[in-house]
Amino acid sequence: MTAGQLLVASLFAVAITLFAGVEIVSRREGSRVPSLGDVCGVVMRYRVGPLPVGRIAMFGFWWWLGWHFLAR
């Protein structure tokens, strides 16, 4: 692994650790930080007229992510 690859991998590791850290904080009793699930729930409730845009966007993104990493 080159120095550049190591740098990028470290930055991604920091981001993932931060995701985990905020989630742990959100699950503590009395925490005012919402969990990732709650944030996703609010985003997924977003609608434009009758169209559940938030739901379609989240499902579409996750579907694409699986295809991108596991099938392409």
Add this chain to the structure above:
Amino acid sequence: MDRPELVAEVDRAWARPVVLTPVFALISLVGGALPSFSLPANLLVLGAGGALFWLGMSSALPRRPAPARLPRRAAWWLLPLLLFGVVEGATFLNGSYAYPTLSRLADPVLEHYWARAAGYFGWLWAFWAMVRR
């Protein structure tokens, strides 16, 4: 004294973790053996993802309630999200193998059977968690 009526939404039998865990595990064990760019891998992701997408858009399953609005402290989520977005965006625009994107970094890892199977398993469970929201 009036007693409010209690309404409990009961999960369908097939939607319980005791049923879904082995189903997702089976899909993952099969998916782990399918190489990238193969037709079976594409069909598996499109089929499993399509089924979960359809379930999520239908009203076949009860959903967990979400908060009416996000408190200000939800902004903490921007910290990892922005770092992730900046690194991914910069490496994508750079376009070189010296500074690879996350998918390029993950490719050699996902060539291993168990890592790939674990990737499928995590992807399916996270998809399911969104379907229930």
